[in-house]
Amino acid sequence: xxxxxxxxxxxxxxxxxxxxxxxxxxxxxxxxxxxxxxxxxxxxxxxxxxxxxxxxxxxxxxxxxxxxxxxxxxxxxxxxxxxxxxxxxxxxxxxxxxxxxxxxxxxxxxxxxxxxxxxxxxxxxxxxxxxxxxxxxxxxxxxxxxxxxxxxxxxxxxxxxxxxxxxxxxxxxxxxxxxxxxxxxxxxxxxxxxxxxxxxxxxxxxxxxxxxxxxxxxxxxx
Numbered sequence: 001x002x003x004x005x006x007x008x009x010x011x012x013x014x015x016x017x018x019x020x021x022x023x024x025x026x027x028x029x030x031x032x033x034x035x036x037x038x039x040x041x042x043x044x045x046x047x048x049x050x051x052x053x054x055x056x057x058x059x060x061x062x063x064x065x066x067x068x069x070x071x072x073x074x075x076x077x078x079x080x081x082x083x084x085x086x087x088x089x090x091x092x093x094x095x096x097x098x099x100x101x102x103x104x105x106x107x108x109x110x111x112x113x114x115x116x117x118x119x120x121x122x123x124x125x126x127x128x129x130x131x132x133x134x135x136x137x138x139x140x141x142x143x144x145x146x147x148x149x150x151x152x153x154x155x156x157x158x159x160x161x162x163x164x165x166x167x168x169x170x171x172x173x174x175x176x177x178x179x180x181x182x183x184x185x186x187x188x189x190x191x192x193x194x195x196x197x198x199x200x201x202x203x204x205x206x207x208x209x210x211x212x213x214x215x216x217x218x219x220x221x222x
Contacts, residue, residue, distance in 0.1 A: 001027065001035050013037060016113055048113070049209030050158035052135070054079040054127055055198040056165035057088040066195040067099045071106035071116040073199065074206035078103070079130075080121040085167030091121050124173050127162065128180045135160050137182045139169065140197050144184035147201055151208045154183075159205050163198040 001007045007027060015023040015037065021044055025037040053075045057063060063080075070078060078099070080091055091099075099118045107115035122130065131137045136156035138147065140163045151159070162169075162177065169177075178184070187200050 002030055014111075015039070016107070016111070022113060048076070049074070049206065050077075050135070051075045051202060051205050051209065052077045052079060052158070052160040053198055053202055054081045054122070054160060054162040056081045056083045056086050056163060056194055057091055057121060058165065058194050059087055062193075062195050063088075063095075064098070064102060066198055067116075067118065068102045068106045069199050070202050071103040071112070072110040073202045074112070074210075075116050075202050076114075077117045077119060079119050079127065081127060081162065081164075082121050082123050083165045084170045084173060086165035087167075088165075096120065124176060128176060128182075131160055131180070132158065134158060137177075137180070138162065138185045138201075139174070139177045139182045140164065140187060140201055141169075141174070141184040142186055142191065144186040147185040147187060147204050148208060150183055150185045151205060156209070159209065161198075161201045161205060163194060163201060166194055 001011075001013065007013065009027050009029060011027050013025055013027060015025055017023065021042055023039045024041045025039045028036045028038050030036075051074060053070050055066060055070070055078065057080045058066065067078060080096075080099075082089060096118065103116040103118050106112075134156075135158040136150070136154050137160045138150065140147070140161065162182065164173075174184075185201075187197055187204075192200065
């Protein structure tokens with residue numbers, strides 16, 4: 001606030017707490033390593049679309065990039081996914097903690113009321129069992145019905161998007177998700193890298209679900 005935004009004493013600021021509530025306040029003074037804010041009003045967290053991204057763990061900084069940008073785009077939760085063809089089989093506690101910090105930083109950057117929750121890595125069988133009632137479950141697949149059309153047709157109140165690794169999901173994984181009722185959805189004609197596909201899917205879902213929420217239409221799922 002002081003160094004980058006150059007806000008003076010008596011400037012009005014908005015604060016977001018970890019529970020998602022928003023507080024309006026005024027800067028009373030600066031100390032060496034902090035600002036003292038007088039809160040003048042508070043409001044609860046606004047409702048927002050539930051978008052769960054179940055993304056295969058990819059190598060190195062590409063996963064960090066995926067975490068940060070998925071949070072900025074409006075994903076509610078990230079479920080790192082362990083897949084048969086994935087090149088990364090585990091994240092490790094240190095890397096998982098880093099993803100949590102990236103998600104929190106991205107929430108601040110994008111002024112999101114709630115930081116994206118980063119869960120522990122999960123296998124496909126556990127993922128299928130964890131799908132919550134009333135959630136549209138989608139698996140990204142080239143040649144599938146366009147994701148935007150799926151969302152417009154179903155009008156979900158929540159969506160889970162599964163995105164495979166560099167080598168994509170294998171036949172057994174696709175068969176399991178189809179049996180579990182996942183909808184195969186496409187992201188266009190181009191072949192996308194795993195992290196690109198994940199972010200494209202979140203962007204499409206966030207835009208359409210936000211429009212649905214703002215339109216006042218009744219949400220429903222198939």
